[in-house]
Amino acid sequence: MADGTARSLTVDAGVDRLAGVRAFVRTEARALGASEDALVDIVQAVDEAVTNVIVHGYAGQPGAIDLAIERQGPHVAVTISDACPTFDPTVVPEPDMSIPAELRRPGGMGVHLIRVATDGFAHRPRGGRGNVLTLVRTLRARESEEA
Amino acid sequence: MSLEIAIDRVVGGAETPTAVVRLVGELDAANYLEVIDAGRRLYEDGTRRLVLDLSGLTFIASSGLVALHSLILIMAGEAPPDPENGWGAFHSLAHDVSGGPQMAVQLCGVGPAVDRVLARTGMGRLFLVHADRAAALAAG
Numbered sequence: 001m002a003d004g005t006a007r008s009l010t011v012d013a014g015v016d017r018l019a020g021v022r023a024f025v026r027t028e029a030r031a032l033g034a035s036e037d038a039l040v041d042i043v044q045a046v047d048e049a050v051t052n053v054i055v056h057g058y059a060g061q062p063g064a065i066d067l068a069i070e071r072q073g074p075h076v077a078v079t080i081s082d083a084c085p086t087f088d089p090t091v092v093p094e095p096d097m098s099i100p101a102e103l104r105r106p107g108g109m110g111v112h113l114i115r116v117a118t119d120g121f122a123h124r125p126r127g128g129r130g131n132v133l134t135l136v137r138t139l140r141a142r143e144s145e146e147a
Numbered sequence: 148m149s150l151e152i153a154i155d156r157v158v159g160g161a162e163t164p165t166a167v168v169r170l171v172g173e174l175d176a177a178n179y180l181e182v183i184d185a186g187r188r189l190y191e192d193g194t195r196r197l198v199l200d201l202s203g204l205t206f207i208a209s210s211g212l213v214a215l216h217s218l219i220l221i222m223a224g225e226a227p228p229d230p231e232n233g234w235g236a237f238h239s240l241a242h243d244v245s246g247g248p249q250m251a252v253q254l255c256g257v258g259p260a261v262d263r264v265l266a267r268t269g270m271g272r273l274f275l276v277h278a279d280r281a282a283a284l285a286a287g
Binding site: 015016018019022040043047048054055109110112113116117 | 149173175176177206208209210212259260263264267268
């Protein structure tokens with residue numbers, strides 16, 4: 001359940017927009033009460049997700065990416081919507097970090113960073129065409145990383 | 148925030164030609180090719196060892212990791228991954244973690260945000276990490 005009005009941003013699908021996306025998320029997540037630890041993580045996760053949409057989803061074609069950020073209880077939630085062919089990153093297998101990197105599945109590292117930086121991410125198809133990806137991260141620092 | 152690539156010092160003479168490259172800003176999918184290009188130019192100019200001063204780097208995306216790995220390949224005289232291949236760069240990690248850190252590209256001034264990404268991806272095991280550039284240069 002959202003605690004207030006979501007703040008939103010729409011950007012064109014270009015890698016030159018990534019810095020602006022990160023600045024938006026950093027500013028809004030801080031305003032929602034995110035710890036520095038959480039800020040680092042949610043900015044990383046959103047950057048990786050939006051990069052995937054730009055590079056693999058739109059793949060050079062023009063398009064728009066809608067972002068919305070809001071507080072949900074003890075969490076910050078960022079929703080990323082696009083009009084790309086359906087792709088569910090949550091089913092990308094976890095890379096086996098015990099094996100040499102060249103044997104890992106390509107493309108899995110960005111999703112891996114999303115997975116470890118968030119406390120959950122979910123995908124659903126967007127009505128008609130596209131994807132809606134929601135990234136959720138606790139606002140406070142994780143105990144294992146507070147020291 | 149954009150990325151500034153500053154080549155602060157080049158050590159010549161009898162030692163391995165070394166360049167200290169300072170990255171300031173945020174390394175992401177918009178600028179990681181610039182880092183690869185800088186490394187390629189340095190290699191063409193005779194540089195065979197890089198010290199990357201990351202003390203001014205506040206963010207690194209997974210594409211930035213591709214750039215760091217490409218620099219290893221370039222300093223080894225190997226062709227870097229096809230820039231258009233993006234994530235395929237990880238296919239060519241010839242210097243894998245099983246062999247321990249390589250020596251041609253070393254890091255210093257790694258901040259918490261960058262260190263977190265290196266640790267979470269296992270890429271940190273590819274690099275010797277020093278506290279600062281003086282320590283990196285002294286390490287040879």
